[in-house]
Amino acid sequence: MDIYESHSINKEEKELLLNYLGRDPSHTEIGIFSVMWSEHCSYKSSRHWLKKLHTEGIQVIQGPGENAGVVDIGDNQAIIFKMESHNHPSFIEPYQGAATGVGGIMRDVFTMGARPIALLNSIRFGELTHPKTKFLLSGVVAGIGGYGNCVGIPTIAGETGFDSSYNGNNLVNAMCVGLTTKDKIFYSKASGVGNPVVYVGAKTGRDGIHGATMASGEFDDESEKNRPTVQVGDPYAEKLLLEACLELMQKDAIISIQDMGAAGLTSSSVEMADKGKVGIELNLDYIPTRQQNLTAYEMMLSESQERMLMVLKPEKTEIAKEVFEKWDVDFAIVGKITETNNIVVLHNGMIEADIPIKFLTDNAPMYKREKIKKNKRNQKPQPLPGIKPKDAILKMLNSPNICSKKWIWEQYDRTIMANTLNDAGGDAGLVRIENTEKAIAMSCDVNPRYCHADAKKGAMQAVAECWRNIISMGAKPLAITNCLNFGNPEKPEIMNDFVETIEGIRDASIALDFPVVSGNVSLYNETNGDAIKNTPTIGGVGLVENIGVLDNFGSLNIGDSIYMIGKKGSHLSCSTLEEVYNGESSIDPPEIDLYQEKLNGNGVLELIQEKIITSCHDISDGGMIVTICEMIMMDEKGATINIVDNNKMIGELFGEDQSRYIITISPELESIFEKKMKKRGVKYELIGCITSSQLKINDSIIISSNEIRDAYESLIPSVMNNMA
């Protein structure tokens, strides 16, 4: 293997590199090219397609291309948010992989000037019974908690899924949401020839070298040997860095700022210079290091955590230094902005690298990879066995993808910052904006089963489900971020799914005015050639303008009527019921009508904002009855449900038809409700009423509150607490 291959630079890319430089590169330069041209940094397989996403709207202040996306929430305030994957490291070393995933996404947000106000995550593992799942789940959860809890940002929402396709590649997608004022948003574009380039944060060590390259390849049985490429997180250092940066941001000293994420010093310096169309010179003699004798190659490629690069106004350098020293954070002037348009790296009096920046960015390889629509698996829906409704309800509540995830979220500090308005209840997290009557609702969603069966439809449904969850909290949906987790894009079927996913996200976000403002792509999620199911995780935010309308919202009253918004359920292909009973799901996910989706959602939003209904939840995995069980458990009540046609009961209870919600309403407001829905063209159906306890369906099926709760809550503790 030659030095290029060992840096994952293929033959064509090697020719391109030599052609660009017109000479042999130094070892350090090969390292720089290898990380900048890695899939992780260059988006070489996805870049072409990502341009097709819908990224605009009057609410958008900054779309994709910066550290995070920015949306307007009025009153001169802005929300900055992004989601990012840390899949590969989390499989090799779950605690540190997940912890540094949280740390990285937080830095993306506070780099832009926002104080983080909430964290979310979407995590996926192999089957609950797979021998590695327990180890990975406990490590990932402890890592997410360990980092976020220590920095002091509440982790307020998320989702956890289990599926055999993740047996060899678990997913950790972390999202951070921050708050700033519109006049205090910081960008990465460098400017001002001669201005100082400043390094702040933790010292540089040898950890994480080639992390970006590792995250751009597949796994095999030897992947454990990559453990040294996983970075080690220090949330304490992050907390100090956060406070120091936010303090400096009040002092009009920063021209540009960029966190050192994947490919550390290399990508941060290249990106800043590239955005400003300037050159940058780094003198590595001044880099704060953890060990002695780090080489230029190691320093440029290290992914040590909790570091930032800034370009400062020269006259403010001393003030900045004082701020960082006060917070015990390293501060070093390590270079300057130049007019060469090159990145020049000096070390021990030698020029270690001198590369025109465009070769690393705009002119980096870009592939329009072959794509072939995969043959629809010739798999008819398996007949479901004779299902008794009561058994099925309990079995569903006790299944890995439906059951309570309390064991997980109780390890996350959800109340710090004292603004969490719905502690682990409700379809989305809800955090108040301090000193205002506003709140931000947020949710992460995707159904990989749907995406695997039909990439485009699945992607549309992920956007729509996120939209629904935010609506259910009484919030107006604003914008989304995404994490596109896929297998090897060099396989034409996977590339095809990727492209269809982009189309699906685009169509749904246009229809719902829910633009994409930031995102991340994670490819090569494969082990020994087995790819994960497509998992385009969608993270959305929405705005509640007046939290007063939510007083008492969510508490059920005995005698309230239960209505379904949308049509009765019937679609069981690709459903959770099928997965639970047949072990796998068939190929036809439910249809989604984006026009109807919008009508239904806006109708529900009006009902909440005008205080007509007492609670609202969307219907998703497991169908209507799972939503009702979750509602009555949360408020310790019961429900009576009437199904008119016994032959259609299973479909009505468990069907996963889209664009639906369950609402509860006091009977005296029903006529207003009906009038409003009819006017909007929204279908609805009276299905039952709230009682004091137990679930009763058609007088014949009775399930006690305890049976429901035991089924729902026992599964994960029984697996995880049994450490044998």
Added chain:
Amino acid sequence: MNVTIIRFPGTNCDLDTANAVKKVLGIIPKIISCKDDKIPKSDLIIIPGGFSYGDYLRSGAIAAREPIMDDLELRGNQGVYIIGICNGFQILTERKLLPGSLLKNSSLKFISKNVELKINRNDTFFTSKYQTDEVVNIPIAHHDGNFFADQDTLNSIEDNNQVALRYLNPINGSLNNIAGLYNKNLNILGLMPHPERAVDIKTGTNDGSRIFESALNFYST
């Protein structure tokens, strides 16, 4: 009433605590750094929660040895009222201003949830606005809240009626379900629950407000 909040590197509940004092009492507290030489004149000093120095040694161990803690100890001995919340409680036990110590939760996991607590006595500076044996609901969020003391210390805590509040149900392995306690002079309180996160019913509970109100009550009556 002058309220001072001491921030250590890694403290992360300083702003929440300041906001709670402001909301409940209408007083703007002073937040000082542990690197300051002295604590300003204060009627109430609060050490808020967090992960001082990352809690990379024992929780609170390094903070307890900061020079400013000499001044805090002096104030405590002079009878100034002091509250340590969560990491603040750990710092106070590490400094031996409160008896016992806080071990890792028996589950060995971080626990974040609202818990029911019983107020043990209402005749102190911190609890006059509660009823004795009243059950209140306040969030906890900690990894090391498992109160431990040797048998003699535990006996003396109980004999002197130093327990401030107890978990209604066992949660983290704490002996005698102790969630908070006083020093012998009843001017220093340490507690694992976070009253500063329970001052607004919109966030689920406001049962923590009365700790701050009790303090104000003392100074205004």
